Amino acid sequence: MVSEYDSLKRIIPALAISAIGALFYNTLPLYVGAAQDGLNLSNREAGLLPAAFFAGYNLVTVGAFFWIRRWNWRVATTIWLPVAILGLLGSTFFPSRLGLFLSTAISGGGFAALYGIGTTILADTSNPARWYGMKIALEAVPGAALLFILPSTLIADYGFPGVVYALVGVSLLMSVFLATLPASSDVERNSEAVALGSSAEAVHSFAIWLALLGTLLFFSAASGLWAFIERMGSALAFEAGAIGTLLSITLIFATLGSLTTAWIGKRLGNVKPFIVSAVLMILASGILYGTPTFTLYAMGAGLLTFGIGMGLPFAVAEVADLDADGRYIILSVPAIGSGAMIGPAVAGALAAGDSFNMILIVSIGAILCAIVSMFGGRRLAS
Secondary structure, eight states, rough: OOOOOHHHHHHHHHHHHHHHHHHHHHHHHHHHHHHHHHHTTOOOHHHHHHHHHHHHHHHHHHHHHTTTSSSOOOHHEEEEEEHHHHHHHHHOOOOOOHHHHHHHHHHHHHHHHHHHHHHHHHHSSSSSHHHHHHHHHHHHHHHHHHHHHHOOOOOOHHHHHHHHHHHHHHHHHHHHGGTTSSSSSOOOOGGSSSOOHHHHHHHHHHHHHHHHHHHHHHHHHHHHHHHHHHHHHHHHHHOOHHHHHHHHHHHHHHHHHHHHHHHHHHTTHHHHHHHHHHHHHHHHHHHHHSOOOOOHHHHHHHHHHHHHHHHHHHHHHHHHHTTTSSSSGGGHHHHHHHHHHHHHHHHHOOOOOOOOOOHHHHHHHHHHHHHHHHHHHHHHHO
């Protein structure tokens, strides 16, 4: 059944605002690398930089559980977009460690609100898996372009501030697609819910929380690997330009993974294709273990990003599918944000000199736990 909420006038700005909200994450390896080189950060400090961003990100989106369906989304966007941009710019104006982390956290809050609005709009469509797949595919496009262009342009000329200027400029450029952003949603999802007794209600609620936990674990592993994939190549003495080109290509693989999700849609459910994507990530981690050649490194990075691009929309779609009354879908955003905060921080602590093998081992464990959590949630709900 096609919903009135499938209108392109709603979907296009939802995709655009989500792409703005995800821009930082999709350029994370470049951001971390430029900050570490330009500001002399240690591995641990480099891991804490995205953690600071997602601390602000999570604080705002947990609060969004209470306001996301009450506030006017257009008004909220005119507030949160400037907050995101000013926070990013502040990271270049305050060179101290405290100023850098605080400014980054503020920008994280701004970008989180934007991402949450887009996610909520798409949850109301008749096929969330399809549109989440399209969303994540399109989110990767500006990131891929920046990963390809920036190393030889703004980073070469300005260093770390060059990355910030690019993120601000692209965010403003994409905001032109927000003209038809809806003000709110009056969709009645409660009518789809089944009246449950208190015991059955608790079981169903627990199933949603298991799906959210699976999303968090999956994205923790994904973020830890993605944040340090550039550092892995650098430690293996691969040429910087080749790594930058490869990373831009891997985002194309992420896009292909998300387009695969959009193509599959509801046909196979959410959990089975999620498990396939998780297995691909485990295989990628095995390829990256040790001292791979550049060819193997490229294969591992490509498989990794394809698995992330395919798995994440299915994870979020599973939350939306279990969430009959539409209250919990916004919590998928802090679940993603928590993963993006925990993963790089843990990875930074696990990095031992030029060896990243412990990151790979722990990530495989987290992915396996995500599979169990997602599968368990579906079994409880069925």
